[in-house]
Amino acid sequence: MGYILELRKTLGSRPLIMAGAGVILVNENNEILLQKRSDNGFWDYPAGSMELGESFEECARREVLEETGLTCGRLEFFMDLSGKESFYEYPNGDQTYAAGIIYVCRDFSGELKAQDEEVITQRFFPLDKLPAENDPRGLGIFDKLREYLNRK
Numbered sequence: 001m002g003y004i005l006e007l008r009k010t011l012g013s014r015p016l017i018m019a020g021a022g023v024i025l026v027n028e029n030n031e032i033l034l035q036k037r038s039d040n041g042f043w044d045y046p047a048g049s050m051e052l053g054e055s056f057e058e059c060a061r062r063e064v065l066e067e068t069g070l071t072c073g074r075l076e077f078f079m080d081l082s083g084k085e086s087f088y089e090y091p092n093g094d095q096t097y098a099a100g101i102i103y104v105c106r107d108f109s110g111e112l113k114a115q116d117e118e119v120i121t122q123r124f125f126p127l128d129k130l131p132a133e134n135d136p137r138g139l140g141i142f143d144k145l146r147e148y149l150n151r152k
Contacts, residue, residue: 015095021060022047031124073107
């Protein structure tokens with residue numbers, strides 16, 4: 001059982017600060033990998049909460065491997081995520097404020113395989129044809145990503 005699930009036993013659904021990391025994987029066609037989440041039906045990039053003793057980078061690499069079957073090479077810092085805009089209430093009522101790092105990775109290997117428990121399906125999308133059901137917090141992450149990738 002993970003750290004957050006252990007905390008939830010004591011805290012219930014009360015808001016908590018959830019440290020974590022995510023990775024936006026970009027393929028050779030400049031498309032990004034999104035996965036349809038089983039808990040809320042939204043399309044999102046691989047991400048998750050830290051386990052005790054993990055660094056942001058270790059968390060990011062582990063989450064990508066667990067959720068996609070892919071191994072990340074070089075990670076590029078993209079942005080941090082925190083503040084009142086990072087509040088999210090899960091369908092089960094658990095409330096969180098994210099505090100994390102999002103990376104971009106263009107260097108990955110392995111065979112794409114969705115994690116059965118958390119992911120319905122996965123696929124790469126062009127940035128100008130992203131599914132409408134994404135980014136439930138409305139943080140504009142994909143708009144910021146377009147700007148970031150255009151500068152690189």
